[in-house]
Amino acid sequence: MRVTVVGCAGSFPGPESAASSYLVQAEDEAGRTWNVLLDLGSGALGALQRFCPPTEVDALGLSHLHPDHVADVSGLYVYLKYRPIGTGPGRRRPLPVHGPFGTASRLGQAYGLEPGESMADQLAVHAWQPGRPVRVGPMSLTPVAVNHPVPAYGIRVQGPSEDDPSREVTLAYTGDTDTCPGLSQLAAGVDVLLAEASFVEGRDPVRDIHLTGRRAGEVAAEGGVGRLVLTHIPAWNPPGAAHKEASAVFDGPIEVARPGLVVRL
Template structure:
């Protein structure tokens, strides 16, 4: 589910990056089947739509791709919501993130005691290739190319159409072409790929973001079943990005939009 999909800063119609992954599975504590919910990133402005789409106090885990503000800024205010809700503080939720996440959020929060983050978040550092299991979902972090330490995720879980079948979503986070992108795209059912740059205009800016064409090439080479483009800045024409991707990838293709649910 798309919570926010604007690139690099909130746009007029979308918050910055935020996504929900949900799956049905048994709860070991109760034995009952329930919906498990993992939040991937929560950038500037994304806490607003998150409250419309899910319960921010009932997250099972948070997966952070990297520590740029457009992917983590609203974790600071998510902490406030969870800490000061009328029913009392929530139990800490696991936050899987690159090294230094606790320090980065503390710097963003400043010295206001109301935004101190250690009580609500239990930080865990990603190890490339080491799976993290959350209920029926398995996250495998894959190192990608960006100016700061960054990860994409391969997320495997039961199909909503057939619980006996396993499906895989890959989320690139922010990256340029790299071996990690190839690994992420390989054989996935859905590739959620950033496409912040445009061919021709941004050719001199490498090691930061994908174009629609480069996202499409990765999806085609990996045999991805579906490609969804995200992280498109407000100054880009999304139709140009779509056209770039369509020239490289012949499969089902769409833009990420707030509130969209992609069922696998």
């Protein structure tokens, strides 16, 4: 299993990156590559096309419904619905989309559907059930409720290791959250923790919205995480601040996400 950073800018697209989107891939026993997309924020659909044709995405998991995590689902709907015949393989069935309760109506409002219209011909929307896994090929996605001003979920993705397909590995993606019991549950014992680190210690005193680099590092240390990848860092943050904060409390490997970064599990 591997994850490619499609977009990692926090809260809005930055000059170097689209907003949040992560492509998780794994091969099954027959050698078929399965593609799971976690979030598709502002600007991410364009970047996604460098790594995976949108028609080949097998499932889309949405952590929550803020625009920097879902805005480009409107563009994806257009791509799937109106792509000209003969320009490549199309989808044979609607794309499964998993998100918080109310996802279908929120996506419809963002796109501007007329009354009575639906996206169901291209997007099959399902509400997350906390703690209940969703199977996508050789991968399993388990949502865990976390701490944000709107309903939000972190997602644990389990699948085969790149080096040894007989061994199962786990990626945990925090989405947007501050510290909470759900975050601790999400991070416990994972091989890679993909953690947002939007706030800076001392500068951003508000709680129950985002993590700082330090708080992300503390969660990684408490959970015995194998590797920490910091993401969702706004363009206005000082370069290196999140890494410096996290490294003060977590002594394992730490990386800062960037577009195109591939993390192999």
